[in-house]
Amino acid sequence: MFRAQLGSNTRSTKIGDDADFSFSDKPKPGTSHYFSSGKTDQNSSEYGYDEINIQGKNYNSGILAVDNMPVVKKYITDTYGDNLKDAVKKQLQDLYKTRPEAWAENKKRTEEAYIEQLGPKFSILKQKNPDLINKLVEDSVLTPHSNTSQTSLNNIFNKKLHVKIENKSHVAGQVLELTKMTLKDSLWEPRRHSDIHMLETSDNARIRLNTKDEKLTVHKAYQGGADFLFGYDVRESDEPALTFEDKVSGQSGVVLERRPENLKTLDGRKLIAAEKADPNSFAFKQNYRQGLYELLLKQCEGGFCLGVQRLAIPEAEAVLYAQQAYAANTLFGLRAADRGDDVYAADPSRQKLWLRFIGGRSHQNIRGGAAADGRRKGVQIGGEVFVRQNEGSRLAIGVMGGRAGQHASVNGKGGAAGSYLHGYGGGVYAAWHQLRDKQTGAYLDGWLQYQRFKHRINDENRVERYKTKGWTASVEGGYNALVAEGVVGKGNNVRFYLQPQAQFTYLGVNGGFTDSEGTAVGLLGSGQWQSRAGIRAKTRFALRNGVNLQPFAAFNVLHRSKSFGVEMDGEKQTLAGRTALEGRFGIEAGWKGHMSARIGYGKRTDGDKEAALSLKWLF
Structure with a gap:
């Protein structure tokens, strides 16, 4: 459950080193944590960021970034209303309903703090106006920080994470609910199932899916410009490796680094799910032929599928x-x-x-x-x-x-x-x-x-x-x-x-x-x-x-x-x-x-x- 932390308007960092690696390498020591826009997990020791810059460097991590604040904000406002200050209180109130011992313990500590601050006056006030004092104590428990102003809450909940990978960088790592990634003249290798809301690619940007377990989902419109590299035998998976939920335009290349065999078995297999894509959004960067058969990438219902064309005998x-x-x-x-x-x-x-x-x-x-x-x-x-x-x-x-x-x-x-x-x-x-x-x-x-x-x-x-x-x-x-x-x-x-x-x-x-x-x-x-x-x-x-x-x-x-x-x-x-x-x-x-x-x-x-x-x- 989200615990509110004081935030700032901006927080950025530069990461990476000059050491080369391959996708099969284990992440280096010290990179088991990940970068996030808010603290919702004990593993997220690096939180509160809005920008991660990797410029001309290499970085290998199991999880690269989790953009959790937009998700948290949507959940809280949808559930408890648009007033963030009231919504946070209501969220904590629901939390304490599931933890009555913690609720009682925190109320006790809050009363002790008031007694230490006011002395005998607090006990007298509590005897005369028990309902008023009880409400005061409960409000204090449900307010994480006494100086949590509307500005501070906005800094916390409106924080969105932008990952920049540029200038011949090589990065491996999973991203979750990432608001934006800019990939320029660099290689990114997602791990497991990654998802991005806005993806911008240009100038020899490459995204490599190394195994059938690597998937990538892009939630918003994508204007193309990257080469998508498949490092595994595409016969190993029947599910699309790439999913684009919004409009796709421009031109992007597809490269099968493991030359497929037995092409006839690939006919009709969907490689990319993209219902709103232009017909020429994706194309093979080279020919894939085997004997009398040539593998094609063609638009099909709901995306782009592999097709097999029979050729004449040379x-x-x-x-x-x-x-x-x-x-x-x-x-x-x-x-x-x-x-x-x-x-x-x-x-x-x-x-x-x-x-x-x-x-x-x-x-x-x-x-x-x-x-x-x-x-x-x-x-x-x-x-x-x-x-x-x-x-x-x-x-x-x-x-x-x-x-x-x-x-x-x-x-x-x-x-x-x-x-x-x-x-x-x-x-x-x-x-x-x-x-x-x-x-x-x-x-x-x-x-x-x-x-x-x-x-x-x-x-x-x-x-x-x-x-x-x-x-x-x-x-x-x-x-x-x-x-x-x-x-x-x-x-x-x-x-x-x-x-x-x-x-x-x-x-x-x-x-x-x-x-x-x-x-x-x-x-x-x-x-x-x-x-x-x-x-x-x-x-x-x-x-x-x-x-x-x-x-x-x-x-x-x-x-x-x-x-x-x-x-x-x-x-x-x-x-x-x-x-x-x-x-x-x-x-x-x-x-x-x-x-x-x-x-x-x-x-x-x-x-x-x-x-x-x-x-x-x-x-």
């Missing part, structure tokens, strides 16, 4: 993921001719070992979006481990393996990004050839491989790593037809062949992961068949010195049943085009049936280019 990421899905399924793809598996150009009874080097470039784009340029290289090696031949056919089984990698880069609307993948593949193959006159006949070829890759995609802000694995397989068939032959020069035999071909390749390398921003990423295009149909023309020159030259050219049409792409949180982006025309040419040279070398170059209408060097040994 074009740079989309095309790189899609290109990596394509590369992982095609880097180790090959045709029978790529292994030097042309028994019509050599002695079919001999087994062979082959080595192939590849290098290529690609230019691929997502539908209507960014394009990625890739550079790949690899090596494959294999050899026959079983051969069976008779007069009419030849069957060979072999093993193969290899290593390949690809770099890619993209410059799109979403900025620059790059990617890299490398991996290994291995498997078996089998080939059957029909042996007819003049090196003609049909053939069937097939292979099966298992592949594993490591992937990396990076942009200016982060790096994503993931893995893929899976099977690829192929079935190919064709016919080697002699079109023309002759002899030129001194016994050099020349033959011209056409070889219609068809190939079906199963592409089954796949992968998926959750990226560093919590987005589910899945590669598209796995589990499909790619078809190739075309014709290969070659001319074989069998020279007398044991050298065979075989220039060749091929034309093919390639088609995939599905598009390669990426799916991120349910949104899909795919590479443009599933059909391409291809042209290849090159030359193969053999020496005395022991070894041969083949070099070739190919180009497709989808922007893919490839060069290859193959070596083959017969034994």
